[in-house]
Amino acid sequence: MEYLHGGDIYSDGKIRLDFSVNTSPLGMPESIRQAVINSSGSWERYPDSRGRSLRSALADYYGGRIPKDAFLCGNGSADLMYTLIFALRPGRALIPVPAFAEYQMAVEAGGCFAEPFLLEESTGFSLEENKEKLMEYIRKSSGIDMMMLGNPVNPCGLAAGRKWIEEIAVLCREKGIFLVLDECFNWFLKEREHFSAIPLMAEAPEKYRHVMVINAFTKIYAMAGLRFGYAVCTDREVIRRMERCRQPWSVSAPAEAAAMAALTVRGEAEKAAELVETERRFLKEELAGLGFTVFPSMVNYILFRSDTDFDYRAFCRERGILIRSCGNFEGLDGRYYRVTVKQREENRELLKCLEEASAHS
Template identity: 35%
Template sequence: MLKAVISSAENWKNYPDPECSHLREILSYKLNIPAENIVCGNGADDLIFRLVHCMHPRRAAVCVPCFSEYTKALEEAGCEIREFCLKEENDFRLTDDFISLLDDDTDIAVLCTPNNPTGQLISPELLRETAMHCEAKGITLLCDESFMEFTGAPETYSLLGSLNTCCVVLSSLTKIYAIPGLRLGYAVCGSRDTAMRLFNSGQYWSVSVPAQAAGCAALECDGFVSESRDLIRREREYLTEVIGRFCEKVYPSAANYLLFKAAPGLDRRLLEKGILIRSCENYKGLGKHFFRTAVRTHSENMRLAQALAETENEKRTLQD
C-alpha cells in the first residue's frame, strides 16, 4: 500500500477521479456487485451523513448503544429518532423485537454488525428478516459493516448476500487495513437510483488520489486480511481471559475490540500507567461501569494485562 501511495504522487497535481472508477471496478469484482451500485466516500462517516442528506428521513429507528455518528447525522437533519435498547442481560444482542419498531411511519432503520461498541454480530436470519420487512414497508435499511472483515466468516454474516432495493450496506477500508488517516469507505446500494442520489449528495472530489491508490492496493492484499483476522482472533481470546480475571464481565465480540464491565474510574487508573481504554459512559444504554479496549499486538495486550494486575493489587492494598 505504501508503494502504491508513493507511486501515486505523480498524480497529486491532478484532481482525483470523482467516481473512483478503478477502485469501484475492483470492489465490483471482489463483491460480485455491479460497480453502478457502489459509492466510495471519505470514510464511512462521510457516507452516513450523505445518505441522511439525500434521503431526508422524518423518522428513524436506531439501536442503542451504537456509533454516535448515526444519531448525530439524523439529529442534524431534524429527524425523529426512536431507540431500540439492546439489553445487557442478552449480552447486547439484537432480537427480533426490533422489527416491531419498524412501522409504516419509519423512513430509515440503522443497524451495525458487528455492533460498535459491543462487538456483537446480528444473526444472518434476523438480518434477512429485517431486510425483507423493510422492503415490504418501503423503509431504507442502513447496515454498517465497517468491522465485518474482522469476523471469521464475513460472507455468512454480511447483508450483501440478502441485498434488496431498500438496503444500503456500509463498509470501511481503513479498519481492517489499518489506514484510518487516509479516510476511505464505500456503500453498496441495492438500488442504482439510491447509489446515484448518494453520490450526488456529497462533495465531488471526496476521495483523494493517495486514498484511492491505497484502496486499490489494499484490495489485492488477501493474505494480509487473513493474517489480521487470525491475529485478532487469538489476541481477542487472550484479552477476554485476561480482562475476565480482573473485571466483572467481558462481552462476546466478533470485532477488534472488547466491551467489558468494571469498577468506575478504571480508565483513569490505567491512564496513570500509560494505558488508554475507552470509557463508554457517554454511550446511551451503557454507563460509567462500561469500557472498551482495542485488541492489539500480543506485547501491547500483555502490557494491559500487567497494568490490570497492578491496579487490582493496589486496590487490595488500600482495602487492607
C-alpha cells in the first residue's frame, strides 16, 4: 500500500486550495487560537505526562458519565491507534474497508495481521447496509482479536446508528473481539450522540468494557497542526497497558491549551455541521451534474468516482487545487476521489476546475 494521506501541500508551492484534508470549513475558533498563544509561558516546562487536567476536563465534558481514568490523551488519534496496537498486540484485526489507511498501518507496525472485510459499493460502503454480511463473517470466523472501523467511515462519510453499534458490540463481546471505533468525524453529524458508542459505555460500563472510542478535535476545530486526540475505554487495564507502552509527553503544552479551550467552545460544531449540510448538498448535485458517480455522505467530505482513467488529481494540482486520490484505499482504485466540503466560493472554484478537467478526459 502506498503511504499517502490528504494534506500533502509540501511537495510543491502551487497549492491554493486544499480539498484533500477534511477540517471544518469555519477554521479554528478564535478562542482556541488565543489559548494557544496565551500558553507560551508554559512552553519552557514539560507538560504533565499523565494529562491529569485534560482527563478531568474530558470527564466533565461528558457530564461525569465516564470517569476520568477511562480517558487517555495523545498526539492525535493516529498516535492512540498505534499505542493501542502496541499495547494489545492483536493477532488478527478485522478492518471493514475501504477505510482510513492508518488502521492497517498501525496493525502491521505492531507485527499483527490486518484482515479486510470489503463493504459493498452498491450500498455506498455503508456499515448498516452491510450489517448482516459483516455479522455472519464474524460469527463464522475464529481467531479475530480486534475490529477497527471508522464511524463515520472514511472515505465514504456514512455513519452507523446506536442500534447497529449495540448489535455489533454484543457480537464482538461474545466472540472475544476488542472493538475500536474511530469517531473523529462524529462532530459533523446531526444528533451525533445517536452515532456514538460513548452513551452505551456510560450506561453499561461493564457490558462495553471491550469497546474503545478514539476521537480528536483535529477535524471539527481545524487543529491538524496542533495534534490532539483522546481514547475512551471503561476497561482500566487496557488504559494502563497503553500508558505503559506509549511515549511520555505525547501532548505538547500548546496542544493541551488548545484542547482545554476546545472543551469550552459551544455551538461551533453545530454551526459547522449546518454549513456542511448545505454545502455538501450543493457539491453533490454539481458533481453528479458533471457526470461523476457520487456516493452518499453524512459529514464534511464526499467520495465520487470517474468513469475514465483520467487523472483528475494531477489536473487539479497543476491549477493549485489539491484533491484526494483514493487509489490507495483497499477496495478502491485511481478512479475514486474524495473532496472536503468548504464554503461556497471555494466549492465553486473546485467545480470549475473539475469541469475543465472533464472536458479533457
